[in-house]
Amino acid sequence: MLDFIVKRFFQGILVVFLVLTAVFFLMRLSGDPTTLFLPQDASREQIEAFQHQMGLDRPLYVQYGEFMGNAVQGDFGESLRTQQDALQSVLDRLPATFQLAAAALILALVIAIPLGVLSAYYRNSIFDRVAVGLTVIGQAIPTFWMGLLLIFLFAAQLKILPSGGAGTPIHMILPMLTLAFYSTARFTRFTRSAMLDVLQQDFIRTAKASGTPTFPLIMKYALKNSLIPIITLVALDLGELLGGAVITEIVFSWPGVGRLIEQALMTRDFPVVLAGVFIIALIYTVINFLADVIYAYVNPQIRVK
Amino acid sequence: MAESILEIKDLKIQFQNGKHIVQPIREVSFQIKAGQTVGIVGESGSGKSVTSLAVMGLLPDRISSIPSGEILFDGKELTKLKEKEWRKIRGNEISMIFQEPMTSLNPVFTIGQQLSEPLKRHRQLSNKEQKAAIIKVLKQVGIPRPEQIIHEYPHQLSGGMRQRVMISMALLCEPKLMIADEPTTALDVTIQAQILSLLKKITSKKDRSLMLITHDLGVVAEMCDWVVVMYAGEIVESAEVNELFDRPLHPYTRGLIQSLPSNNERKSKLYAIQGQVPKPEQVKQGCIFANRCPLAMEKCFQESPPAFQEDGHLSKCWLQSSDEGVVR
Incomplete structure (x- = not known):
């Protein structure tokens, strides 16, 4: 197990390093931030002074080397816009993103797993068909549109929920629903097909032949087997929820990491973008690592002796 | 004579898939006495496993039904049991050993x-x-x-x-009846022998009955007191084990015995019964084995033979009819 952890650790470092490198160069390709920060009629001297101050006038490899050297020490520089520490401003936004992601994930799991299990158990029944139909819709609706629909219904028409912002738990409801909608659909489909597969296995018949009633048969003997593929999917989705909830955060003006990165991108605020990407890559890596550990716990066949 | 622990009477099982109806088991009757090991023999598709699943109440619930017949276990009629009552029997009074230990x-x-x-x-x-x-x-x-x-x-x-x-x-749970569905098929030959001798040791205990489903007549000869030969969902012959091997009456049973490879002599060619077991939906009028039977007569293709019986040795073949001049 220790071998496994050490190996994963170094793989994780490599992933984060490669992601930062890729994003660093892509950002430079996207253009020079100077024009965005200085007034249009800025003089040649002013521009050069700004570029020199930011270190943008040096060769790219020097900039890259300096960036990596500092990044290793946790220093991503200051935000070009706010002059705050870039990493710190990303970390400040993390709790909001975590909150939203956790709420959405829990909601999705609580709905999706029972729904998927029931669908599989009553396969081809009307219940199953309706559930499958809903999951198709859930996966087909783009997040931004789902968000707008919810705002239209609950904020504009019914006027019972705020359309955006943060602060109270009520503010979280709509973005949470938006995020959970897609995940629920995905998890339900996945749980259903994993359960269908497991329910046909010989060992389910064995358990039945021992006199096991339906409920423990499904919830204990079948579900634990189905969880193996579901865990992988949940890990992938959680990574997406934490890093990729950009659109939902924008639609609902949620003060999370996604929105911060989006704003930073728009203003070519390099340090903030890179710090944000660093955090997200780190989260992805950690979640995948945790998924592997849980996976090994649930599936004794891959447990390393 | 010992009391019978399991008695199956004219059992019919039906599978329905939409409008498509098949009967994999038709008019099957046999009994297992307390302490007895009964072998159910037949090729794949003969209905052995379906019969055993019916005794366990494990037929796929939505598509299968038992339109007629009885399964009496210890005097209790099983075919009408509710799922809750089944659960008290499964694993407790009747238990099952499946074919695939790996899965x-x-x-x-x-x-x-x-x-x-x-x-x-x-x-x-x-x-x-x-x-x-x-x-x-x-x-x-x-x-x-x-x-x-x-x-x-x-x-x-x-x-x-x-x-x-x-x-x-x-x-x-010390069941009264154990069902073993091809318990050694998936195992290596040396392990097969070990498992069989283990089963034999277990069943030598008084009052423990075993229904042994197999396609291996060698296993039957070794293990069983009584043999039921099934073919395409019907019982074609049923007899005490020595009687069956000494005096097989049905051409199908004879074919099965002839197909056994012998340890002692190297035959140039193995005997095989030509053709395949008909699928349940292909069963037409006449004897179900007629199209593969080397001794088939005209009558065999027209009328289905009844079960002829002599001292408990049952055979479903027109050759046993006295009209044909053969021993009844």
Whole structure:
């Protein structure tokens, strides 16, 4: 197990390093931030002074080397816009993103797993068909549109929920629903097909032949087997929820990491973008690592002796 | 004569898939007496397994039904039982050993967890008593170091060991009837012999009946007191084991016996019954075996033969009819 952890650790470092490198160069390709920060009629001297101050006038490899050297020490520089520490401003936004992601994930799991299990158990029944139909819709609706629909219904028409912002738990409801909608659909489909597969296995018949009633048969003997593929999917989705909830955060003006990165991108605020990407890559890596550990716990066949 | 523990009377089983109806089992009757081992023999598709699943109440619930016939277990009629009542019987009074030991155990639970299941359902035992009962039965089936095995997972055991675990699971609640569905088919030949001798040891205990489903006549000769030969969903012959091997009446049984490879002589060619078992939907009028029977007469293609009986030796073949001038 220790071998496994050490190996994963170094793989994780490599992933984060490669992601930062890729994003660093892509950002430079996207253009020079100077024009965005200085007034249009800025003089040649002013521009050069700004570029020199930011270190943008040096060769790219020097900039890259300096960036990596500092990044290793946790220093991503200051935000070009706010002059705050870039990493710190990303970390400040993390709790909001975590909150939203956790709420959405829990909601999705609580709905999706029972729904998927029931669908599989009553396969081809009307219940199953309706559930499958809903999951198709859930996966087909783009997040931004789902968000707008919810705002239209609950904020504009019914006027019972705020359309955006943060602060109270009520503010979280709509973005949470938006995020959970897609995940629920995905998890339900996945749980259903994993359960269908497991329910046909010989060992389910064995358990039945021992006199096991339906409920423990499904919830204990079948579900634990189905969880193996579901865990992988949940890990992938959680990574997406934490890093990729950009659109939902924008639609609902949620003060999370996604929105911060989006704003930073728009203003070519390099340090903030890179710090944000660093955090997200780190989260992805950690979640995948945790998924592997849980996976090994649930599936004794891959447990390393 | 001992009392019969299981009596199947004119059992018919029907599978329905939309408008498509098939009857994999038609008019099957036989009985198993207390302490007896009865072999059900036949090729794949003859309905052996379906019959055994019906006795366990494990037919796929939505598509199958039993339109007529009775299954009497210990005097109780099983075909009308509710699921709740079935649960009290399964694993308790009737238990089953399945064909595939590699897939019949749950990969994510330990052997101990899985073996405790029937005890949990049918016996009120403390955890300590459960563990003791499991270890005792594991020793009985010849599993070494049972105290460690109960903490292991199925993939850590070999096929033969897993089948021993399956047998111990079937034994746990001391059932009156055990059903073994091809228990040795998936195993290596050397392990097969071990498992068979284990089953024999277990059934030598008084009052323990076994329904042994197999396509292997060698296994039948070794293990059984009585043999039921099934073909395409019907019983074609049924007799005491020595009687059947000494004097097989049905051409199908003769074919099966002839098909056995012999250990002693090297024949140039193995005997094979030509053709295949008809699918349930292909069964037409006349004798079901007629199209593959080397002795088929015109009558065989027109009329289905009744069950002729002589001293309990039953055979469903026109050759047994006195009209044909053959021994009845």
